[in-house]
């Protein structure tokens with residue numbers, strides 16, 4: 279085609295915060311579309327925190343951008359030429375690729391947008407990946423219930439703004455955390471959250487105590503770092519942490535000290551505490567499973583039996599020191 283594609287490629291892997299020198303601009307001809315392909319002129323590129331991860335070759339859930347490769351992102355574009363019967367020149371679609379002015383995509387990877395439904399840019403934000411993130415995380419993990427207190431980090435951002443509004447619609451008290459007075463005004467004034475903590479100005483612990491006097495039922499984690507540390511002890515019984523992202527550590531060369539919960543997001547880990555007494559009614563269920571296995575030897579066990587009441591304190595202290603070997607019991611005379 280006569281069009282020229284201006285694109286941004288990864289020149290070298292950033293160490294710490296990326297710099298403009300990590301990227302290079304290139305001009306290349308836009309190729310003719312193959313069978314089933316569509317040529318797009320991009321109207322919007324989506325910039326998202328996950329792209330920092332793609333610039334690194336550390337092991338992750340997705341392949342890194344290769345050196346010399348176009349930096350990855352979703353786009354909204356206008357169809358210039360099409361060899362897929364479902365798309366015609368002028369159509370607006372979600373699904374182009376990369377930090378570049380044009381792309382050539384298989385038609386089956388594109389979603390046609392209706393500009394009358396909503397501004398087409400929303401396909402990359404509130405109606406797109408960030409909005410879906412908020413919906414999935416809240417409905418599957420946050421599960422906000424009326425009357426609960428929900429704290430949202432990066433509350434003015436693409437994901438946080440939607441997550442908090444979903445919690446408001448569920449009848450929760452919603453407290454945002456954002457950087458700066460302008461963002462906080464937007465969070466309370468426009469988004470309708472009940473309160474907003476300015477993490478650049480407020481003392482996090484004091485502000486959380488004031489905004490969440492009964493503690494926190496749901497914490498939406500977008501950030502990590504000091505905010506996570508301040509929220510954690512304020513979570514209530516049966517609280518939920520929606521581990522969405524930890525942007526505060528995306529540029530760290532080394533993992534942060536202390537428990538590093540970054541892998542919880544990347545590896546989709548489930549970490550959930552429980553107290554068995556809440557489930558006592560399930561004892562019969564366990565015994566029905568276990569008794570046959572015990573009888574036929576599939577389930578093994580070992581007991582460490584000490585004799586007499588007098589042996590009890592020393593045996594208990596031994597338990598705390600690892601001296602028992604198996605289930606520790608005290609046998610009393612019959």
Ligand SMILES: NC(=O)c1ccc[n+]([C@@H]2O[C@H](COP(=O)([O-])OP(=O)(O)OC[C@H]3O[C@@H](n4cnc5c(N)ncnc54)[C@H](OP(=O)(O)O)[C@@H]3O)[C@@H](O)[C@H]2O)c1
Nearest residue numbers: 327328411432435436437438456457500522523524525526
């Ligand atoms: N799990 C998933 O599938 C998934 C999908 C999408 C996004 N995410 C994650 O969700 C989070 C939000 O993404 P988004 O697209 O909605 O971005 P965003 O909130 O629109 O923009 C990022 C915001 O993060 C805050 N921030 C940046 N660096 C920070 C730092 N060092 N310390 C504290 N705050 C910092 C800033 O807000 P303030 O100025 O208000 O602090 C910044 O505006 C990210 O962690 C992202 O990786 C996860």
